[in-house]
Amino acid sequence: MPASARGSTGGRIRERRLALGVRQAHLAARTGISPSYLNLIEHDRRPIGGALLGRIAEALDTTRASLAADVDESLLDALRAAGAAQGLPADDLAAAAELARRYPGWAAVIAAQSERLAAQADTIEALSDRLSHDPALAEAMHELLSTVSVVRSTASILASTPEIDPNWLRRFHANLDSDSRRLADGAEAVVSYLDRAAEGGDDARLTPPEVAARFLDAHDHAFPALEARGAEAIPDLVAELPGAEARALAAAVLRGDAEDAARLPLSMLQATQEPDALLEAACGDAALVLRRLGVTDPARGLVICDASGALIRRKAVAGFGLPVFGAGCPLWPLYEALSQPGRALTRRLEMPDGAVWVAHAVAAPLPQTRFDAVPTARSTMLLTRAVRDRADALPVGPGCRVCPRTGCAARREPSVLPG
Amino acid sequence: MTEAEPAAPGRVLLVEDEPNIATALAFILQRDGWRVSTHPDGATALAAVDRHAPDVVVLDVMLPGKSGFEVLAEIRGGPRPDLPVLMLTAKGQAKDRERAEALGVSRFMTKPFSNAELLAAVQQLAGRAVADDAS
Numbered sequence: 001m002p003a004s005a006r007g008s009t010g011g012r013i014r015e016r017r018l019a020l021g022v023r024q025a026h027l028a029a030r031t032g033i034s035p036s037y038l039n040l041i042e043h044d045r046r047p048i049g050g051a052l053l054g055r056i057a058e059a060l061d062t063t064r065a066s067l068a069a070d071v072d073e074s075l076l077d078a079l080r081a082a083g084a085a086q087g088l089p090a091d092d093l094a095a096a097a098e099l100a101r102r103y104p105g106w107a108a109v110i111a112a113q114s115e116r117l118a119a120q121a122d123t124i125e126a127l128s129d130r131l132s133h134d135p136a137l138a139e140a141m142h143e144l145l146s147t148v149s150v151v152r153s154t155a156s157i158l159a160s161t162p163e164i165d166p167n168w169l170r171r172f173h174a175n176l177d178s179d180s181r182r183l184a185d186g187a188e189a190v191v192s193y194l195d196r197a198a199e200g201g202d203d204a205r206l207t208p209p210e211v212a213a214r215f216l217d218a219h220d221h222a223f224p225a226l227e228a229r230g231a232e233a234i235p236d237l238v239a240e241l242p243g244a245e246a247r248a249l250a251a252a253v254l255r256g257d258a259e260d261a262a263r264l265p266l267s268m269l270q271a272t273q274e275p276d277a278l279l280e281a282a283c284g285d286a287a288l289v290l291r292r293l294g295v296t297d298p299a300r301g302l303v304i305c306d307a308s309g310a311l312i313r314r315k316a317v318a319g320f321g322l323p324v325f326g327a328g329c330p331l332w333p334l335y336e337a338l339s340q341p342g343r344a345l346t347r348r349l350e351m352p353d354g355a356v357w358v359a360h361a362v363a364a365p366l367p368q369t370r371f372d373a374v375p376t377a378r379s380t381m382l383l384t385r386a387v388r389d390r391a392d393a394l395p396v397g398p399g400c401r402v403c404p405r406t407g408c409a410a411r412r413e414p415s416v417l418p419g
Numbered sequence: 420m421t422e423a424e425p426a427a428p429g430r431v432l433l434v435e436d437e438p439n440i441a442t443a444l445a446f447i448l449q450r451d452g453w454r455v456s457t458h459p460d461g462a463t464a465l466a467a468v469d470r471h472a473p474d475v476v477v478l479d480v481m482l483p484g485k486s487g488f489e490v491l492a493e494i495r496g497g498p499r500p501d502l503p504v505l506m507l508t509a510k511g512q513a514k515d516r517e518r519a520e521a522l523g524v525s526r527f528m529t530k531p532f533s534n535a536e537l538l539a540a541v542q543q544l545a546g547r548a549v550a551d552d553a554s
Contacts, residue, residue: 052423102456140510142481142509145509145530145531146437146509146530148530148531149509149530149531150437150440150443152533153440153443153444153533153534153537154439154443154529156533157443157446157447157450157534160534168446171442172442172443172446175439175442175443178439179439205454240497319469348435350433
């Protein structure tokens with residue numbers, strides 16, 4: 001048995017099943033999954049946990065604990081991601097579990113450093129987006145440059161025109177006086193703005209959508225009060241937000257979440273976390289399943305875009321960077337789904353650090369408000385960390401500005417990261 | 420008609436809402452021999468295109484009411500579609516340049532620029548020889 005199997009949950013399931021002489025098809029039937037899906041689990045190609053692991057343990061007459069990996073799966077995944085990012089061959093990646101068992105301290109250091117690098121990439125992305133899309137900063141710089149321009153022109157006139165009419169001379173002196181003050185005030189305002197931003201005190205300059213997005217992020221998009229009390233909890237939840245517009249935006253999102261919670265209650269999600277298994281309970285509404293899993297499972301990411309491709313909801317998840325502003329990676333199935341409304345897609349994605357994700361995506365038309373209105377769609381994508389196997393994974397990125405993949409045919413702008 | 424044009428001073432239509440910039444630019448253009456009419460917004464500037472028959476238009480991007488882009492588009496769609504237009508904006512506005520080029524701008528200058536650069540651009544657009552020292 002390879003080193004990876006000894007430490008993994010999938011390997012232990014397979015080992016236990018073979019020891020009991022149980023056929024794969026038999027175990028699959030008893031636990032309500034397909035034989036091919038069980039095969040993927042046993043070979044560490046699908047994550048396993050929750051209720052399904054419990055059913056398998058019961059069918060194999062053992063306990064969940066005995067089947068669970070002796071090494072934290074998330075640590076294993078982080079180690080494999082760190083190794084893959086450095087181009088380690090597959091045999092070395094397979095030894096991650098052995099490394100974690102023999103040198104747990106060093107393994108934790110490697111995993112922590114890898115996650116720190118990912119966090120720094122996220123920070124770089126946020127800063128670069130801020131500088132290129134901050135309207136307040138852009139307007140302040142425009143004002144400064146315009147003032148510099150007039151000071152330069154006026155000073156140049158005075159320097160190159162020794163015999164200037166006294167009226168013009170007075171006028172230019174007055175203009176220089178007012179423009180130099182304006183220049184000083186503008187420079188001071190920009191410095192002050194940058195200082196406040198550096199201290200994290202730029203909340204007052206956030207737009208209402210940014211305030212609403214921060215509010216959702218601060219709660220990780222999960223609101224127990226909404227699950228328990230529905231829409232009546234919304235006024236209390238958004239009361240903390242500054243500004244009526246931001247409160248209205250956040251309330252609109254929460255109203256949608258409350259409707260979703262009523263249609264697919266938390267109790268159903270506690271029974272299973274598999275999107276396929278939830279479709280029936282959701283009356284076939286795939287987008288509803290993805291939204292509910294996205295907002296209730298902290299280990300999953302959720303992205304929603306409108307028909308233009310603009311991201312209107314971002315729930316980030318560690319390891320899968322989402323752009324703060326603008327669109328994401330053009331290769332995400334989020335956009336592929338947009339071109340085929342109604343067709344649910346499942347894609348395996350490989351991020352630049354080697355981590356593999358399963359993305360479920362579907363686009364659905366918005367309700368028609370008028371018979372002559374142009375129909376429009378909204379696309380939803382759920383992100384789930386997968387067991388590392390890059391064989392059939394599509395290489396994607398977090399968005400062009402912070403994606404190190406050179407030569408990508410879908411690239412729309414240069415990356416700020418070294419290739 | 421042909422005998423009078425070489426001797427007549429050229430006309431520049433300056434569209435700039437910031438009074439101090441307009442004052443400085445008008446002064447250096449007049450000192451260089453141009454007849455300058457200054458307009459603080461796009462609507463009055465467009466009316467003046469017909470009235471003053473300028474040789475060159477110097478047009479700021481950010482204007483109250485009609486933007487510089489709208490003014491440029493109307494000039495290109497009007498009776499003098501080939502009228503040379505020099506647009507001015509602050510640096511770092513790559514999208515402004517692209518938009519202006521798509522609308523058919525004759526030349527685009529970013530602030531801050533020197534007086535000599537502005538005069539050279541106006542002279543070039545009007546088809547005149549560029550002075551050696553125009554600062």
